[in-house]
Each structure stands twice: as structure tokens, then as C-alpha cells.
Amino acid sequence: MKPKTNLLGCCCIAVVLLIVLIGCGEDAVEEDPVEFVQAIPASGSEIQPDATIIVSFDSTPTGVQVTGAKFSVSGANVTITGPFTAGALNLVITWSDGAASLAYNVKTPVAAGNTSDPSEPNTPAAPPEGMVLIPAGEFDMGSNDAEARNDEQPVRKVYVDAFYMDETEVTNLQFKEFLLENPRWQKGRVNAQFANVDYLHFWNGNNYPQGKANHPVVYVSWYAAMAYAEWADKRLPTEAEWEYAARGGLKGKKYPNGNTITARDANFDHNVKDTTPVGRYPANGYGLYDMAGNVWEWCLDEYDAEFYFTFPRNGVVRNPLSGANSVGWILDNYTNIKLNRVLRGGSWPDNANVVRGARRTDVTPTNTRYYYGFRCARAVE
Numbered sequence: 001m002k003p004k005t006n007l008l009g010c011c012c013i014a015v016v017l018l019i020v021l022i023g024c025g026e027d028a029v030e031e032d033p034v035e036f037v038q039a040i041p042a043s044g045s046e047i048q049p050d051a052t053i054i055v056s057f058d059s060t061p062t063g064v065q066v067t068g069a070k071f072s073v074s075g076a077n078v079t080i081t082g083p084f085t086a087g088a089l090n091l092v093i094t095w096s097d098g099a100a101s102l103a104y105n106v107k108t109p110v111a112a113g114n115t116s117d118p119s120e121p122n123t124p125a126a127p128p129e130g131m132v133l134i135p136a137g138e139f140d141m142g143s144n145d146a147e148a149r150n151d152e153q154p155v156r157k158v159y160v161d162a163f164y165m166d167e168t169e170v171t172n173l174q175f176k177e178f179l180l181e182n183p184r185w186q187k188g189r190v191n192a193q194f195a196n197v198d199y200l201h202f203w204n205g206n207n208y209p210q211g212k213a214n215h216p217v218v219y220v221s222w223y224a225a226m227a228y229a230e231w232a233d234k235r236l237p238t239e240a241e242w243e244y245a246a247r248g249g250l251k252g253k254k255y256p257n258g259n260t261i262t263a264r265d266a267n268f269d270h271n272v273k274d275t276t277p278v279g280r281y282p283a284n285g286y287g288l289y290d291m292a293g294n295v296w297e298w299c300l301d302e303y304d305a306e307f308y309f310t311f312p313r314n315g316v317v318r319n320p321l322s323g324a325n326s327v328g329w330i331l332d333n334y335t336n337i338k339l340n341r342v343l344r345g346g347s348w349p350d351n352a353n354v355v356r357g358a359r360r361t362d363v364t365p366t367n368t369r370y371y372y373g374f375r376c377a378r379a380v381e
Contacts, residue, residue: 034061034095034098036056037057037137038055039053039054041104047106047107049086052080052082053080054077055077055078055093057076060075064078065094066078068089069082071093075284077248078093079287080093086109087105089105130166134286136159137159137160138316139157139158139160139243141156141157142156151308155308156312159317160244160319162380163241163380164380165237165245165378166375167288168278168289168290171216171217172208172209172215173213175217179206180206182231185224194223196221202219214278214279217374218295219372220372222236223365228376229374232376235327236300238301238319238320238377240319243357245286247285248285249286256285257285264281265292268294269351270348275371290345291357292346295373296343296344296346297343301321302323302324302340302341304322322342323339341364342360343361343362343372347371347372
């Protein structure tokens with residue numbers, strides 16, 4: 001007679017093995033600790049009483065606490081704000097995976113009416129209204145992902161100086177203010193060499209479409225974007241600045257807030273079927289809105305499909321710019337430029353692949369479409 005099989009015993013053994021395997025799997029996918037990257041200004045600096053200190057991490061920290069100052073957390077950055085009391089300032093920042101100490105010397109405020117030249121500060125002033133400070137830093141520009149296009153490769157290390165950037169895309173209301181003071185850029189008056197026939201397509205004279213004051217301005221050419229930026233005492237961002245800012249301090253991620261994107265994160269893939277008011281979706285780690293989707297954004301650079309091949313293979317290139325020796329030259333000569341310019345960020349009808357931070361495209365500087373807009377930048381003096 002054959003021995004009876006103990007089914008209950010076999011089931012128990014199987015359950016035990018399954019629990020062991022699940023436990024091992026959980027250990028295998030444990031996330032790496034979040035690490036401190038840099039503080040801007042660096043520890044040991046002399047700062048103004050109203051300075052802003054940005055502390056960057058390699059991913060989003062949790063359980064953040066800062067002793068000695070007010071702070072806020074946005075993505076991979078912790079922003080510490082004053083006012084600070086003159087003298088020694090010692091800050092301790094802790095998070096779930098570690099701690100760091102920062103020490104500063106806060107300058108004595110200059111008394112009202114005192115016109116004497118104070119010692120030169122080495123920390124940026126508070127950002128202009130509507131702009132945020134993008135701290136200087138290094139990042140990997142481009143993409144090696146499977147969906148990356150040839151013009152996104154090879155990935156190269158780039159260093160970008162600190163600069164200010166508009167929190168949002170320029171809106172219809174803001175652009176109207178520019179038009180009222182600059183008639184040569186108004187619809188029906190703009191020179192044909194600076195915009196095609198669809199320029200400000202939905203506008204009625206100097207009036208934007210009803211109900212869209214806070215939507216990004218669209219059907220705007222590169223020349224018009226440059227003219228607006230000049231009027232606002234700003235400029236368009238370089239392509240490197242734009243991608244660095246879009247990444248929001250995250251490393252190796254596809255989108256401004258990580259490796260995935262949904263209809264809750266951005267206006268893309270016909271989810272809304274139109275532009276949306278600026279700032280509707282969550283900001284990235286630098287406090288910038290709509291860096292993926294809504295509208296494509298003009299950049300300063302001339303488009304070069306092989307631009308990244310001109311960067312050093314080893315080492316770091318600083319503030320790269322395509323098509324000119326300097327930003328100043330482009331600003332002084334933009335009305336004479338004819339070659340294609342760069343657009344970044346994708347737009348409301350584009351799919352997830354197109355709204356990646358590394359994605360690039362180009363068109364002629366006179367081109368205007370329903371999904372072409374822009375935002376401005378400004379150098380930190």
C-alpha cells in the first residue's frame with residue numbers, strides 16, 4: 001500500500017517558503033539613503049540678513065527638520081529663509097537618513113539712508129518678483145534611455161551658474177502689458193520677418209481670448225519672446241539652463257518630479273485638450289511650474305543636433321551655448337538671427353515621451369503655433 005501524502009504539511013512548507021521569498025524580495029528593493037549634495041551659499045559664507053539658503057539632496061528627503069530658521073521642502077530641495085540675526089548663524093538640518101551642519105556669518109544690516117558701499121556680498125539677493133533662484137550646480141545633460149532620440153546623446157556633464165527663472169510660463173495678461181507698451185509687436189503690426197501669419201492667432205487686436213488671462217501666451221514667435229524678455233529686463237534661458245531647471249535637483253529622472261508622469265502631474269497627452277492656467281499642477285523641486293507639458297518653451301540657443309558631441313568627453317563643460325560666443329551677442333543681435341532655435345518641455349497634445357526633461361525640438365524663429373510659449377530667465381549678478 002502506498003503511503004498517504006500529507007497535504008497539510010506540504011501546504012505549510014510552501015507558505016513558509018513563500019514568506020521567506022517575499023521577505024528577501026523586500027530587502028532587495030530597499031531604497032538607497034537620501035544624501036546631501038550641496039548648500040547654496042556654501043557653509044562658511046558671509047550672507048545678508050534676508051538671504052535665502054537652498055540645500056540640495058540627490059532625491060526627496062523625508063522627516064526634515066532645521067534648527068535655527070524657517071524652512072520649506074520642495075522636491076529634492078530644502079529652502080531656508082530669514083530674516084537672520086547679524087553675527088554667527090549655525091544651522092543643523094536633519095532628515096530620515098542623516099544630518100548636516102551649516103555655519104554662516106550674517107552681515108550687519110546697512111542703516112536707512114546710509115549710502116556707503118558695504119562689503120561685496122557673495123550670496124544672491126532675494127529673487128525678483130515671480131522668479132525663483134536656481135542654484136549653481138552640475139548635472140548630466142541629455143538621456144541614454146531607450147526612448148531617447150539621437151540629438152539627446154551622448155549624455156555629458158554640465159555645470160550651470162546660478163540664475164533666476166520665471167516660476168511660470170509667461171501669461172496672456174503679462175504679454176498684453178508688453179504689447180501695449182510696444183506697438184511694433186502687436187498683432188497686425190508685427191513685421192513679417194519676425195512672425196508668421198498665425199502670430200497671436202486667437203487674439204482680437206490687443207485682447208487675448210476671454211477667460212484666458214492666466215493661460216500661457218501661445219502663437220508667439222522666438223523673436224517676440226526675445227523682445228518681451230528684453231522689455232522685462234530678462235532673457236530667454238539657455239538650453240542647458242532650461243534642462244537643469246526642469247530637473248528640479250533630481251538626478252537621472254525623466255520628468256520634473258520623477259520617472260513617471262500622470263494626468264495629476266502635468267497637462268499633456270490631450271488630457272485637457274487645451275492649455276491650462278499656469279501653476280495648476282505641482283511645482284518641481286526648484287518651485288517651477290509646468291516644466292513638462294502645457295506649452296513648448298523657447299530657449300536662447302541655436303538648434304544643433306550634435307551639440308552634445310562638442311562637449312568634453314571627460315570633465316565638465318560650463319554654461320554651454322549653441323550658435324554664439326556669448327549670451328550677450330545673441331541679445332544684441334537677435335533680430336538678425338535666422339537659424340532654427342530650440343524648444344523644450346513638450347505641450348498639452350504631446351505624449352509622455354515628448355514631455356521628458358531631456359527632449360529637444362527646433363523650429364524656425366518666425367514659427368508660431370497653438371502650443372509654443374516661453375518663460376524668462378535672468379542672470380544672478
